[in-house]
Amino acid sequence: MKILIIAQRCPYPPNKGEKIRTFHQLKFFNECGHDVILASPYEDDSEQIHFNELKKHYCFEVLSEKLPAKPIRLVSGVLKNKALSISNFYSAKLQSKIDDVLASQKVDVIFCSASSVSEYIFRSKEYADLNPPPALIMDFMDVDSDKWAQYQKSHQWPLSTVYGRESRLIADVEAKIVKKFDHCLLITQTEVDLFQSIHGNVKNLTAIENGLDTNVFYPPANPRQTAHPYFLFAGVMDYAPNIDAVMWFMGLVWPAVKKQWPDAKFCIAGMDPTDKIKKLELNEGVEVTGFVEDIKPYFDKANIFIAPFRIARGVQNKVLQAFACGLPVIASSMGAEGIRCNVEQDILLADTPEQFINRIEQLTNNQQCYSYISNNALKNITNNYSWESILQPLETLLNDNKTTPM
Numbered sequence: 001m002k003i004l005i006i007a008q009r010c011p012y013p014p015n016k017g018e019k020i021r022t023f024h025q026l027k028f029f030n031e032c033g034h035d036v037i038l039a040s041p042y043e044d045d046s047e048q049i050h051f052n053e054l055k056k057h058y059c060f061e062v063l064s065e066k067l068p069a070k071p072i073r074l075v076s077g078v079l080k081n082k083a084l085s086i087s088n089f090y091s092a093k094l095q096s097k098i099d100d101v102l103a104s105q106k107v108d109v110i111f112c113s114a115s116s117v118s119e120y121i122f123r124s125k126e127y128a129d130l131n132p133p134p135a136l137i138m139d140f141m142d143v144d145s146d147k148w149a150q151y152q153k154s155h156q157w158p159l160s161t162v163y164g165r166e167s168r169l170i171a172d173v174e175a176k177i178v179k180k181f182d183h184c185l186l187i188t189q190t191e192v193d194l195f196q197s198i199h200g201n202v203k204n205l206t207a208i209e210n211g212l213d214t215n216v217f218y219p220p221a222n223p224r225q226t227a228h229p230y231f232l233f234a235g236v237m238d239y240a241p242n243i244d245a246v247m248w249f250m251g252l253v254w255p256a257v258k259k260q261w262p263d264a265k266f267c268i269a270g271m272d273p274t275d276k277i278k279k280l281e282l283n284e285g286v287e288v289t290g291f292v293e294d295i296k297p298y299f300d301k302a303n304i305f306i307a308p309f310r311i312a313r314g315v316q317n318k319v320l321q322a323f324a325c326g327l328p329v330i331a332s333s334m335g336a337e338g339i340r341c342n343v344e345q346d347i348l349l350a351d352t353p354e355q356f357i358n359r360i361e362q363l364t365n366n367q368q369c370y371s372y373i374s375n376n377a378l379k380n381i382t383n384n385y386s387w388e389s390i391l392q393p394l395e396t397l398l399n400d401n402k403t404t405p406m
Contacts (some may be wrong), residue, residue, distance in 0.1 A: 065094035083169035142313035145171035188338035211387030219326035220300035232302035237273035307335030
């Protein structure tokens with residue numbers, strides 16, 4: 001089959017959330033013998049090297065175009081009453097390239113990676129005229145309308161108004177997509193249930209989880225020292241849920257940690273830290289790395305991974321990465337959401353500062369408990385989260401007559 005993947009960002013290198021998922025889907029399609037065409041906008045000219053790498057190893061063809069300046073995209077979204085998530089990833093020049101491919105080649109399936117790129121289908125001059133048209137598959141990943149609703153609840157005016165508008169408009173886009181597309185994917189059954197609670201009993205939904213590459217994430221060669229807590233949080237540090245999680249931990253848990261364990265350390269590893277995050281380094285024992293070429297050494301140095309999320313949707317890849325590295329995780333209920341794991345066996349939950357301190361004591365004072373959680377989490381990843389097994393239903397979906405265009 002010839003598969004056109006439309007992604008909101010170049011999925012290489014696979015170093016953050018949706019890029020990891022899209023890269024492994026693209027790689028899987030290629031390894032199954034399909035011809036993959038990737039279409040994706042970009043913001044920085046330096047990204048061309050990444051598109052070239054994908055074309056060299058995984059793609060039959062790559063279509064890329066630079067996005068207009070961000071203020072232009074945002075103003076366009078406001079003036080046209082579009083969700084800003086939609087206007088932020090739309091390029092008229094990329095639209096033309098996509099339409100040229102649809103007009104000149106027989107594309108069997110169009111696979112959209114995130115609702116933000118659905119505009120390339122709805123504004124296509126060629127798609128509607130194709131007979132038969134390619135099957136349409138949407139990977140929503142998360143229920144974005146609910147994520148923006150969470151932002152609205154956790155912020156004051158004027159941001160609450162902006163986020164409320166985005167939630168409402170994205171919900172409209174989601175409803176439009178499930179009517180137009182032949183099949184839609186979400187990252188967990190929890191997300192499927194949530195989507196149906198918002199949009200009714202939609203039938204064409206499937207849950208396909210994230211996997212984990214154990215050739216990249218694996219336990220360190222030497223056992224970790226556990227006498228003093230060495231916490232790690234990893235993620236893109238201009239992303240609101242990550243900022244909120246770290247600031248909550250620093251404000252409500254860290255002072256008690258330092259009082260009980262004066263030598264404790266906290267590493268915040270990830271690209272694009274905001275000024276607010278950078279200033280956390282003024283606290284003794286806190287390190288803010290910014291961009292790192294290789295995150296693995298930070299998983300090896302730490303002895304506890306924290307995921308204190310209060311705003312989240314889908315699955316936290318960083319928690320799966322910690323599992324694979326044999327690094328025990330203390331997470332909020334929301335941080336563990338969507339992950340197939342056994343509480344008290346694979347992961348420890350904490351939703352209040354007091355619970356966090358209790359969990360830290362549990363891991364630092366009891367080596368047997370530490371090893372038990374670490375080993376169980378690693379077994380969970382090995383047995384349940386290989387990308388090959390996780391993505392196998394995609395191949396079935398491509399060959400299923402349910403993807404035949406309606």
